Amino acid sequence: MTTPESPDGLASRLRDATAPEHRDTENRGFITRLMGGELDLAAYVRYLAQYTHVYRALEARAAQPGDPGFLADEALRRVPSMESDLVALGAADWEAAHAPLPATQAYVDHLHAIAAQDVPRYVAHHYTRYLGDLSGGQAIAKLVARHYGATDAQLGFYRFEEIDSPVRYKRAYREQLDALDLDAEQEAVLIAEAKSAFHLNGAIFDALGAAEPLAA
Template identity: 35%
Template sequence: MEFKSSRRDDTKITDSDLSEQIKAATKDSHVRAENTELMLSYQKGQITLPQYKLLLCSLYEVYRALEDELDRSASHPSVAPIYFPQELARVEALETDLEHFFGPHWRKRITVPAATQRYAQRLREIGKQNPRLLVAHAYTRYLGDLSGGQVLGRITQKSLSLSSNEGLSFFSFPGVPSPNRFKQLYRSRMNSIDLTAEERKELLDEAVRAFEANIEMFDDLQKILSLTASTDVLKEDETTVVSQKTLYHPVFQFTVGVCVALATVGMGMYAF
């Protein structure tokens, strides 16, 4: 499949391009998120099946909100250039993964951490009030998944000893045969969006807000960890068996869900 752009200078990137400006505006947040202990742990393969299942729950809630709003605003002049549902949409893949792990009635069994709900609420809010700001979230989420997600897929498969790709649909982009070429196209389309100085500033501020939201999730997690430090629930020993009662305890679900979601979001963001 060959991707074509409406711009002639697809590969020409300058400091005035929106994609480069987002990188510059979020540089400090990048560094702060990149050095979280949780993200580093994920890269080492320290993830369990309960954690991964809760991660999928969080990702599903975020992507459901993001893609609902992108679909609703597909004809908006700022959204249309970066609207690639066939190539990028993640909701269907996440539903496949959730059904694999939770069974046919997965919708009644999934748990969504409070921090994830707040992020999804923000996406729905701007989708209704100012769809232009969805560009910042789509760029951060999708391009991160196209890059860091590939690494995460391999780490997850190895860490969980999965013998096949079942349960890993989220990391697969069958509509994007060449991630690097597609990312160039995506940046080019995004850089072609016509913005006033004020609109550009608002979009850059929203990109920073997206990063800060993830850092806030980490802060919330740290508070919960301090409350559960005296228990055995969060031991790092991979052989530790967590009972069903503990696994579905609200505090444990919130803690682990935010932990893994933050790590994943962080890894993806750094692979632009």
């Protein structure tokens, strides 16, 4: 991973191709209200619980021969931290109290369907989730702490204890993406799946927003 990330490599093409979907997803009503301090800590618990279901599915995939190295990096795994956060947030019963919403279950089912046999599609979700956590996730932690008084013990999801420099890690991750031996068809599949990943996340935000009045 000594070759600098190429400005016209796969990572850059993937970022540019998914930029509209990325913007659309991060501007959904629920997430903008949550990050704007308009909701409450209970809304964050509901958000975190839904995504714990998603990450359980994402991280349930067994390693496959020929996987790129970044897919097996234990430093990225989030489920233990998410479960610990939920306990610290007073939601030890989160599995019973926060069953997957239909949009969440659709995402979970999709991950289970593609994970083992379709590496380009799985990489798309791996990229979308973990690079997002290493980037915007850090801002989310600060906003949840500022607006709702969340403590460090409740925000472990966003701390990557085994990654010294998120900036360097993200650069190395993108270099590994650039080094993937994908043909044009596989690259198109990966990019289309990354777009779909943003749509699946947007659907969860919409579902959380629709449920918000009932939960208030």
